[in-house]
Amino acid sequence: MYNSEERLNEWIAAACAGDELAAEAIYRRFSPAVFRMALALLGDADDADEVTQDAFVYALRALARFDPSRSAFQTWLFTIAISRCRNKRRRKWLNTVPLAWFARLERPAADARSMEDWLTARGVQRELWAAVQSLSPNLREAVTLRFVTGLTYADIGAVAGCGARAAESRVRTAVVALRKRLMAQGRTEADWREAIEALRQ
Amino acid sequence: MKQHFSDDGLAFLEKRLTPEARAQAEAHLRQCAECRAQLGETRRAIAALNEAGRALGRVPMRSGWAAVRQRLLGPDVFPRRAHAPMRVPWQASVTISMAALALVSNLALNPVRAATPTVPLIQTPAAMIATVSDAATVQVVRVSQSTLAAPTRTPAPRGG
Numbered sequence: 001m002y003n004s005e006e007r008l009n010e011w012i013a014a015a016c017a018g019d020e021l022a023a024e025a026i027y028r029r030f031s032p033a034v035f036r037m038a039l040a041l042l043g044d045a046d047d048a049d050e051v052t053q054d055a056f057v058y059a060l061r062a063l064a065r066f067d068p069s070r071s072a073f074q075t076w077l078f079t080i081a082i083s084r085c086r087n088k089r090r091r092k093w094l095n096t097v098p099l100a101w102f103a104r105l106e107r108p109a110a111d112a113r114s115m116e117d118w119l120t121a122r123g124v125q126r127e128l129w130a131a132v133q134s135l136s137p138n139l140r141e142a143v144t145l146r147f148v149t150g151l152t153y154a155d156i157g158a159v160a161g162c163g164a165r166a167a168e169s170r171v172r173t174a175v176v177a178l179r180k181r182l183m184a185q186g187r188t189e190a191d192w193r194e195a196i197e198a199l200r201q
Numbered sequence: 202m203k204q205h206f207s208d209d210g211l212a213f214l215e216k217r218l219t220p221e222a223r224a225q226a227e228a229h230l231r232q233c234a235e236c237r238a239q240l241g242e243t244r245r246a247i248a249a250l251n252e253a254g255r256a257l258g259r260v261p262m263r264s265g266w267a268a269v270r271q272r273l274l275g276p277d278v279f280p281r282r283a284h285a286p287m288r289v290p291w292q293a294s295v296t297i298s299m300a301a302l303a304l305v306s307n308l309a310l311n312p313v314r315a316a317t318p319t320v321p322l323i324q325t326p327a328a329m330i331a332t333v334s335d336a337a338t339v340q341v342v343r344v345s346q347s348t349l350a351a352p353t354r355t356p357a358p359r360g361g
């Protein structure tokens with residue numbers, strides 16, 4: 001397509017000089033990833049939208065302070081967004097959030113092959129979600145960034161401010177805790193297969 | 202080789218083991234039903250989290266550039282933006298005098314509140330306690346907000 005890093009550096013330089021189109025291009029390129037990360041951490045699309053806006057307003061004002069020798073641009077953006085996710089989560093953590101999460105994911109019944117498939121999927125997802133929520137904040141954040149957002153350990157370490165080794169150790173601890181909790185629920189392999197299949201389009 | 206997986210097989214599943222360590226792990230798995238069961242459950246949990254990530258990728262963003270732009274510039278900064286120069290001043294405070302810097306950055310930090318005190322873009326008490334049933338209301342507020350910027354032209358990213 002194009003040399004994205006070169007193009008990005010041009011955009012950053014231009015936006016620093018006050019070029020609105022360059023700022024908008026940066027927003028369009030990176031906002032979906034920021035939104036998705038915030039959505040994974042917060043479980044609520046409106047909260048994730050606010051965090052994405054806040055992060056970009058801050059980042060575009062602070063753009064001159066971005067140092068490419070210290071981090072990738074997306075990592076820098078994620079770092080800005082994650083502190084806003086943490087604050088939001090501290091300010092507002094309602095029991096309704098898991099329900100909101102499922103409401104967002106729910107598709108029309110016509111879409112599912114059978115209602116049963118979909119309920120099974122929701123059942124397993126609900127257990128998994130509850131298991132993720134039961135983790136301590138650091139573990140929850142690390143395991144979400146690793147498997148839902150798909151970041152590397154190096155990126156998680158940079159974004160969460162803990163370093164790659166601690167990130168890996170947090171994910172490992174979280175995975176063991178999740179597995180223990182899920183195994184205690186006695187799901188069969190067939191349950192899981194159905195659930196994961198039903199989540200796929 | 203006799204040792205159980207200490208990490209639930211995470212490094213194994215993520216293919217981070219050296220060839221030797223991987224061969225050892227495979228040998229252990231062949232003879233240890235407990236580790237096989239745990240590895241299977243870990244793999245399924247990770248697969249479900251991956252799927253959740255893909256599902257979240259289909260959730261559309263609620264707002265777009267117009268909302269961010271409005272908060273950067275404020276609706277009243279460039280009321281006739283079509284005739285304004287391309288260069289916009291959100292980075293200008295870097296180069297101007299200290300007194301002006303204090304003023305500009307103060308405005309820049311609170312552009313929405315400074316410009317439109319009666320219609321805050323976000324962080325309204327209602328938005329902060331919004332639940333699922335409130336989402337539509339919050340959304341309506343945002344939509345009407347974004348119309349305030351009233352750009353007379355829709356900017357598009359160059360190239361891409």
Ligand SMILES: [Zn+2]
Binds near residue numbers: 234
């Ligand atoms: Zn074993």
